[in-house]
Amino acid sequence: MTFGPLPTASQDRPRGLGYGARLGDLWLRLAVSDDEPLRTYTQDSIAQRQADQSNVYENVLDIGFDFARFDLSGGEGLDYFPRPLREDQRPGDAIRYFDSYNIDTSRHRPGDATSIKLSHITEQWWDSAEAAGDLRFLAASNTHLYATGGTEIHRFDSWSDSVPDTSTDFTPQIVESLAIDSADNGILLLDNGAVYKKEVGSATWTVLVNTASALDDAYRLWIVKSRVIMAKAPTNGVYSLGELTWDPGTLATTYAEFDTFKADVFSVIDADTAILAVTGDGKIRSYVPQADAAGDVPAITLRGISDIPGTEIPYAIGHSLGRVLVLTAVRSASDASTTHDIRAYSGVVLDERFDFIVGELELLKEWIGAAETAYEGTLNHQQPQVVSDRDTFYWLIREGVTDTTETNIWRQDVVTKGISRYINDPVPITDLRANSLVIWKNRLAWTWLTDATVRRVADNYQASGWLISPNINFGLNTEINWVANTLHAIDVANTGDAQIELWVSTDPTAINDWEHVSWTLVERINNQFEGGIENPLLEVSGATLAYQVRMYPNQSGAGTPQLTRTAIRGLPAHRDFIVEIPISVSDSIEVPGRRRQLISGYGNEVHKALLAMQGGHYELQVMQPPLNMRGVIDAILEPVPYISDRGSVGKVMMVRFRGNYVPAGQQSFITGSETMGLGLLGVAILGIGQPGVT
Amino acid sequence: MSTVAALIGRLNRTILYPPDAQPILAFSTNALTAVAGDDQLTISAFAVPEDEQLLRIGTLLEADQELMRVISYVPATRTVTVERGADDTTIAQHDASSKIIFDPLFPRGDVFVAVSENITSLFPRLYTVKVETVTTVAPGIAGIEDPLAVSIESVWDDARSNTVDYHGEIVDYHPATGGRAVVTNAHLGVMWVRYRRRLGTATAETDTYVALGLDTQWVNIVRVGAAADLLVGRDLSGTHINHISQVLEAEVVRPGTKTSIALRLAQYRDLLLDRFGKEMSAEYRPKVQMQSWRNNIV
Numbered sequence A: 001m002t003f004g005p006l007p008t009a010s011q012d013r014p015r016g017l018g019y020g021a022r023l024g025d026l027w028l029r030l031a032v033s034d035d036e037p038l039r040t041y042t043q044d045s046i047a048q049r050q051a052d053q054s055n056v057y058e059n060v061l062d063i064g065f066d067f068a069r070f071d072l073s074g075g076e077g078l079d080y081f082p083r084p085l086r087e088d089q090r091p092g093d094a095i096r097y098f099d100s101y102n103i104d105t106s107r108h109r110p111g112d113a114t115s116i117k118l119s120h121i122t123e124q125w126w127d128s129a130e131a132a133g134d135l136r137f138l139a140a141s142n143t144h145l146y147a148t149g150g151t152e153i154h155r156f157d158s159w160s161d162s163v164p165d166t167s168t169d170f171t172p173q174i175v176e177s178l179a180i181d182s183a184d185n186g187i188l189l190l191d192n193g194a195v196y197k198k199e200v201g202s203a204t205w206t207v208l209v210n211t212a213s214a215l216d217d218a219y220r221l222w223i224v225k226s227r228v229i230m231a232k233a234p235t236n237g238v239y240s241l242g243e244l245t246w247d248p249g250t251l252a253t254t255y256a257e258f259d260t261f262k263a264d265v266f267s268v269i270d271a272d273t274a275i276l277a278v279t280g281d282g283k284i285r286s287y288v289p290q291a292d293a294a295g296d297v298p299a300i301t302l303r304g305i306s307d308i309p310g311t312e313i314p315y316a317i318g319h320s321l322g323r324v325l326v327l328t329a330v331r332s333a334s335d336a337s338t339t340h341d342i343r344a345y346s347g348v349v350l351d352e353r354f355d356f357i358v359g360e361l362e363l364l365k366e367w368i369g370a371a372e373t374a375y376e377g378t379l380n381h382q383q384p385q386v387v388s389d390r391d392t393f394y395w396l397i398r399e400g401v402t403d404t405t406e407t408n409i410w411r412q413d414v415v416t417k418g419i420s421r422y423i424n425d426p427v428p429i430t431d432l433r434a435n436s437l438v439i440w441k442n443r444l445a446w447t448w449l450t451d452a453t454v455r456r457v458a459d460n461y462q463a464s465g466w467l468i469s470p471n472i473n474f475g476l477n478t479e480i481n482w483v484a485n486t487l488h489a490i491d492v493a494n495t496g497d498a499q500i501e502l503w504v505s506t507d508p509t510a511i512n513d514w515e516h517v518s519w520t521l522v523e524r525i526n527n528q529f530e531g532g533i534e535n536p537l538l539e540v541s542g543a544t545l546a547y548q549v550r551m552y553p554n555q556s557g558a559g560t561p562q563l564t565r566t567a568i569r570g571l572p573a574h575r576d577f578i579v580e581i582p583i584s585v586s587d588s589i590e591v592p593g594r595r596r597q598l599i600s601g602y603g604n605e606v607h608k609a610l611l612a613m614q615g616g617h618y619e620l621q622v623m624q625p626p627l628n629m630r631g632v633i634d635a636i637l638e639p640v641p642y643i644s645d646r647g648s649v650g651k652v653m654m655v656r657f658r659g660n661y662v663p664a665g666q667q668s669f670i671t672g673s674e675t676m677g678l679g680l681l682g683v684a685i686l687g688i689g690q691p692g693v694t
Numbered sequence B: 001m002s003t004v005a006a007l008i009g010r011l012n013r014t015i016l017y018p019p020d021a022q023p024i025l026a027f028s029t030n031a032l033t034a035v036a037g038d039d040q041l042t043i044s045a046f047a048v049p050e051d052e053q054l055l056r057i058g059t060l061l062e063a064d065q066e067l068m069r070v071i072s073y074v075p076a077t078r079t080v081t082v083e084r085g086a087d088d089t090t091i092a093q094h095d096a097s098s099k100i101i102f103d104p105l106f107p108r109g110d111v112f113v114a115v116s117e118n119i120t121s122l123f124p125r126l127y128t129v130k131v132e133t134v135t136t137v138a139p140g141i142a143g144i145e146d147p148l149a150v151s152i153e154s155v156w157d158d159a160r161s162n163t164v165d166y167h168g169e170i171v172d173y174h175p176a177t178g179g180r181a182v183v184t185n186a187h188l189g190v191m192w193v194r195y196r197r198r199l200g201t202a203t204a205e206t207d208t209y210v211a212l213g214l215d216t217q218w219v220n221i222v223r224v225g226a227a228a229d230l231l232v233g234r235d236l237s238g239t240h241i242n243h244i245s246q247v248l249e250a251e252v253v254r255p256g257t258k259t260s261i262a263l264r265l266a267q268y269r270d271l272l273l274d275r276f277g278k279e280m281s282a283e284y285r286p287k288v289q290m291q292s293w294r295n296n297i298v
Helices: A602-613 B004-016 B049-054 B108-120 B216-231 B238-250 B261-283 B293-297
Strands: A021-023 A026-028 A039-044 A065-069 A099-101 A120-127 A135-140 A145-149 A152-156 A166-169 A175-180 A186-190 A195-198 A206-209 A218-224 A227-235 A238-245 A254-261 A265-271 A274-279 A283-290 A299-307 A313-320 A323-331 A340-349 A358-370 A387-389 A392-398 A407-413 A419-425 A434-440 A443-448 A453-461 A465-468 A480-490 A499-505 A520-525 A535-542 A546-552 A562-572 A575-584 A617-622 A627-643 A649-661 B025-027 B040-042 B060-063 B066-074 B079-083 B099-102 B128-138 B141-143 B149-157 B168-174 B179-184 B190-197
Touching: A026 A575, A026 A602, A099 A419, A120 A419, A135 A175, A135 A443, A135 A453, A145 A175, A152 A175, A186 A218, A218 A265, A227 A265, A238 A265, A254 A283, A254 A299, A274 A313, A283 A313, A299 A358, A313 A387, A313 A392, A323 A358, A323 A392, A340 A407, A358 A392, A387 A434, A392 A434, A480 A499, A480 A520, A499 A562, A520 A535, A546 A562, A575 A602, A575 A617, A575 A627, A602 A627, A602 A649, A617 A649, B004 B108, B004 B216, B004 B238, B108 B216, B149 B179, B179 B190, B216 B261, B238 B261
Parallel strands: A135 A434, A175 A218, A265 A313
Antiparallel strands: A021 A026, A021 A617, A039 A575, A065 A562, A099 A465, A120 A453, A135 A145, A145 A152, A152 A166, A175 A186, A186 A195, A195 A206, A218 A227, A227 A238, A238 A254, A265 A274, A274 A283, A283 A299, A313 A323, A323 A340, A340 A358, A387 A392, A392 A407, A407 A419, A434 A443, A443 A453, A465 A546, A480 A535, A480 A562, A499 A520, A499 A546, A575 A649, A617 A627, A627 A649, B025 B099, B040 B079, B060 B066, B060 B099, B066 B079, B128 B141, B128 B190, B141 B179, B149 B168, B149 B190, B168 B179
8 A cells, every 4th residue: 555645625614624834735734833933024126146146247236236337348129128148147148238339348458457448539521622422432551542533543641631632533434443452552444444553652643444445344343352353234144253364564465254242242352261252132252362283373162152141242341350240131111212221240260161151140139211312222322331440340321210311330349249339420411422441651541432522530528428237137127226327437537528327218119219308417526526426326126227328528629538337226125925834744644633643654754845945936825824825836844753742753844935915815826836827926037138018 | 411421522622622712624425324334534625725635645634533544535426445453443324424633643542532421530530429229129139220239328217217227238249139239237128228339431422420429510620521532642633732821810710831731631530520529528427327325324
């Protein structure tokens, strides 16, 4: 005969049968006495832990939770903090934030303070006086900047002088494409197919191919690995890429076609191991120079093709430090739509085993409904580019943050992979488009296509900038009392009347709008003696809190304050109720009005059943005092023999139950015990990283 | 009803099974005959779910004075196969809806024996006295039917008119009567005898106090004495002891602690015995032989 089941059916008169509590559907007899009372108290909602590996990024349970940040080089896009923890239990996203505007979050250089600053302002540097749309290309070598405008090409030799040192006029032909390598070798294509070249140290363009050549349908040029790549317009709908064999000494001109496809080609770059081209058929093509047996100059050969998902068309590509950044576009709505959904992907060039294709593509960001400057789905003379300097990619995105006409320069830190909105360029006319981004002498420059001017990053700082943190919830799905903030900055006094403001909002949707009505100013510092200490927040309470830093330069715009640290402290407003119940796990069956009966092994069965319930979520009903709770069995203390004053020996097991009281009348409200419904059990924490229920 | 069963009932209620220490019981749903082979007992639904766990091999069940031992149990039908007449108890007939007590702490058969023994042992300290007329069948010989009669207190003739000092004895057998007889020193015909009666030995719970020669005021002595016998060496719960303590304190007796409570009950019994013994001494003084003063003068 085996031991029968424990009593789990519903009981009409549980107290009459000696039961003192019910956990789930298991009825239990208590061993409450003066020595082992039933205890109830409240406790912090989050489990206490040792902060033995803590750093400033972590939630440290000391007095509340501290959200402190000084390094935000991880870039934007983090909407809730914390996101799921890394395997070592540290937040992997501690250097990220949600959004910014005109804020420079670059990694600090060795020796400098870690801080965020205002971005630089932009300015018009040179007016070409060309007709609208005629200032087409910028290209830069290490020494000179070139701009093509209509029939002319202009050369500049210094940022300090915005007058071309030389200009060459090819009237009546229009300069259709231009390529310059870093050593200052140059090649350009006229609209009649004539090709001109320029050698290092010379400002003179000499003809390379005349109009009678077969190159009159060529339309774009690149210099990659000291070789000239030329794209030819379609013949019977077929585009081609070929190499223009180019030796500055011999002036040999042979066009060797190495790939054909039925789509436009937008950009060709050198990605170290391969030459990459993005084409309008949604592909990234990988070419490598391959030597033949005769030991000739290695021929550029197609090796692999990467496919971009869906209907997205890659229109710009960049390479730096082994990483590739790809921009794709797809029309937002119909073919007639003028706005596009732009996406940025990060990837790498795989090795020869994978035919050098671009792999490990990871979506960095989407700009839905953005009107990207360059890609219009048709062949035109715009030149969208991803440029890089050492460890940062830059590109232009036309998007509406404050109004619909502006263009922003975005950047990606190759080390942290974080992307951020870097510099705003306030385009004054709706269809005025920034184009042809280049880096020349450590400074970004681009054109305004419509009014044919060259613009650049200036020395002064933007008039204002803001940075919005993620919604901080410390992984709690509960109300938090936000008690204090800290704001610490340097260079405030040095820059005179610069200032920094801290705004907070408990509305989780406010992070999408820097001007949301819920933003409340809580601290402003405008001299170096302010800030750095905790500023109390009064009556700020919410499941989440986001903060917004607004920064202003001094009145001349020449100095920016540097924000070195922000911190927010919160205390959980919610506390769990804890009940510690001494449960009898002896073999004694005690029922009121009846003598005690021992059932050998019964206590062990109860003990085993309780152990199996540890960590599970249950409804708890205590008969006296009357308690109804839902929650989890937090801990079970192993049974200990207990000798009461009356002399009987019993075994007592302490069960610690954590949860919330169930309002009267809801005792029979079943929330389910299998999958969902945990939130209804009164448990505050659903796990680190879950967005809060608001 | 002044029967042994009533006395056992009172003993159970007041000391052995006080209100807050009732035995665990269920009810049979079938009748059992007084035949050892009739061993299928069906139990009613359990009020306390855990009680079902008690139906294991070897568990003793009690119905009336019979003990039955569990051999197997089928939970689905609540059918118990039992060994009838366990521990040499008498196999008896039990009606349906009989009380089935689980693991009885004080088997009713034991309680009956304890009560019976405590009644019997009241004699010779306590006894009853009865007066009857007997008729001699031979000179000085008269039959007496009362089996509890043990000795003659006094004898007198029917008219109680003479001055002869009659006396007599009771013998268990006399040839003249062919049984128990009163043997006196005189008289022929009807005479009166006053004799002592010992306490009878109960043989059934239906025996009455009168039949056993038990004065109703001695019932408490029997109750306490039987309780003392039964409680010796038992592990009693705190509530049980509290209850007995209060019962005894109500009778102005200090009950002592758990371990000595049976001894205290025994002392109480002796105290009661002493008390009633003294009362008996006052009521039934031994006969004192006195000479007539006038005879002495002559």
